[in-house]
Amino acid sequence: MDHTELTDIYASLGISAPVLDFAASVEASLKERFAQIDARAEYNQLKVVKAMQDNRVSDIHFAATTGYGYNDLGRDTLEQVYASCFHAEAALVRPQLMSGTHALHIALSGNLRPGDELLSPVGKPYDTLEEVIGIRESVGSLKEYGISYRQVDLLPDGSFDYENIRRAVNEKTKLVTIQRSKGYATRPTLSVEQIGELIAFIKGIRPEILCMVDNCYGEFVETIEPTDVGADMIVGSLIKNPGGGLAPTGGYIAGRKDCVDRAAYRLSAPGLGKEVGASLGLNQSLYQGFFLAPTVVAGALKGAVFAANVYERLGFSVHPNGSEERHDIIQAVTFGIPEAVIAFCQGIQAAAPVDSYVTPEPWDMPGYDSPVIMAAGAFVQGSSIELSADAPIRPPYSVFFQGGLTWYHAKLGILKSLQYLCDAGIVKGF
Numbered sequence: 001m002d003h004t005e006l007t008d009i010y011a012s013l014g015i016s017a018p019v020l021d022f023a024a025s026v027e028a029s030l031k032e033r034f035a036q037i038d039a040r041a042e043y044n045q046l047k048v049v050k051a052m053q054d055n056r057v058s059d060i061h062f063a064a065t066t067g068y069g070y071n072d073l074g075r076d077t078l079e080q081v082y083a084s085c086f087h088a089e090a091a092l093v094r095p096q097l098m099s100g101t102h103a104l105h106i107a108l109s110g111n112l113r114p115g116d117e118l119l120s121p122v123g124k125p126y127d128t129l130e131e132v133i134g135i136r137e138s139v140g141s142l143k144e145y146g147i148s149y150r151q152v153d154l155l156p157d158g159s160f161d162y163e164n165i166r167r168a169v170n171e172k173t174k175l176v177t178i179q180r181s182k183g184y185a186t187r188p189t190l191s192v193e194q195i196g197e198l199i200a201f202i203k204g205i206r207p208e209i210l211c212m213v214d215n216c217y218g219e220f221v222e223t224i225e226p227t228d229v230g231a232d233m234i235v236g237s238l239i240k241n242p243g244g245g246l247a248p249t250g251g252y253i254a255g256r257k258d259c260v261d262r263a264a265y266r267l268s269a270p271g272l273g274k275e276v277g278a279s280l281g282l283n284q285s286l287y288q289g290f291f292l293a294p295t296v297v298a299g300a301l302k303g304a305v306f307a308a309n310v311y312e313r314l315g316f317s318v319h320p321n322g323s324e325e326r327h328d329i330i331q332a333v334t335f336g337i338p339e340a341v342i343a344f345c346q347g348i349q350a351a352a353p354v355d356s357y358v359t360p361e362p363w364d365m366p367g368y369d370s371p372v373i374m375a376a377g378a379f380v381q382g383s384s385i386e387l388s389a390d391a392p393i394r395p396p397y398s399v400f401f402q403g404g405l406t407w408y409h410a411k412l413g414i415l416k417s418l419q420y421l422c423d424a425g426i427v428k429g430f
């Protein structure tokens with residue numbers, strides 16, 4: 001294939017030659033970064049294969065079960081694979097865990113009892129957890145069950161406020177929740193090493209305090225996971241990183257056996273625990289998605305690093321910046337004007353394999369205090385390991401985007417967003 005062939009196919013997808021040339025120069029500057037991402041993906045791929053081999057995965061594990069799901073070998077072995085890969089004693093990996101929020105709720109409510117206190121030493125947790133905990137009044141919250149909550153914010157420079165964490169820990173403190181990814185906040189994402197330091201500090205105060213990590217968007221970004229640095233539980237969503245784009249639904253909890261068991265008794269029923277739950281024919285997608293996850297995460301990371309460098313070079317503020325080390329797959333770009341945020345999201349949508357002809361518009365979503373625009377043309381509804389972007393229409397007019405099942409598709413999405421910004425006259429000089 002020659003250069004013209006590639007230019008032609010990009011042209012047929014609406015990408016102009018100047019945008020393509022600019023992208024090529026940015027990409028050429030990222031060779032070392034991409035090589036580092038590939039090296040981690042190689043390590044993580046081997047970690048997953050080793051876990052599958054050690055647990056003797058076989059095609060009998062792909063068979064469907066129905067009804068109660070007793071003796072679902074495929075389900076039980078998949079949970080062993082997750083446990084082996086994450087160096088945990090046990091795991092709960094289920095389509096019946098409906099989302100990341102649900103998995104986190106099960107991990108928390110399974111391990112906390114009335115009179116216990118929950119502590120977040122890393123500031124305000126992800127939006128949906130506010131109602132789970134009862135920070136915002138909500139029917140069925142942990143607060144309604146007599147579980148109190150305390151929070152210590154990060155210091156202005158993003159580091160842990162050890163002094164106030166020590167003060168916040170008391171005889172009621174049962175569980176500490178640590179969110180790895182910044183989510184849609186502006187604080188930095190935590191590295192696994194930093195999480196390890198925080199866990200060591202907590203255990204130094206009282207070793208029996210349980211440390212849970214919200215691992216959403218973090219899996220396979222590094223070569224170690226929080227379970228390698230002392231976390232008692234890690235929790236995540238299968239329509240993010242570990243589902244590899246193939247899992248159609250689900251969540252996981254991996255960690256200490258007693259913690260995972262308590263979560264299982266909460267998910268099903270006391271006395272039943274992990275013994276029930278039909279896998280309904282989803283096992284193969286969950287295995288295969290986990291197998292692909294390290295490569296898929298690498299593609300998404302390349303997209304995030306590429307976008308940071310493209311928009312940084314054009315003078316916009318990007319978070320994380322173009323050269324920073326990555327600890328999750330989320331990229332934020334601040335445009336300062338609503339038209340730019342809208343054009344960006346419409347460009348992402350126009351690059352999608354599904355629903356590319358749809359034009360996203362801002363709308364008043366329930367639970368948000370300003371209109372929100374969302375771009376997603378995904379095979380799995382709501383999947384954010386697939387290329388997706390969303391932005392609240394309010395100052396400073398930042399867009400958050402993540403995912404991309406392949407690097408080439410993530411690249412097309414970013415080129416398309418830039419093309420839309422050029423066509424709208426917001427980005428000039430092309």
Ligand SMILES: *Cc1c(COP(=O)(O)O)cnc(C)c1O
Pocket residue numbers: 099100101102126128179180181182183214216217237
């Ligand atoms: C996505 C996410 C959640 C919640 O996951 P859902 O699947 O959307 O319910 C929780 N915490 C973090 C950090 C997340 O990124």
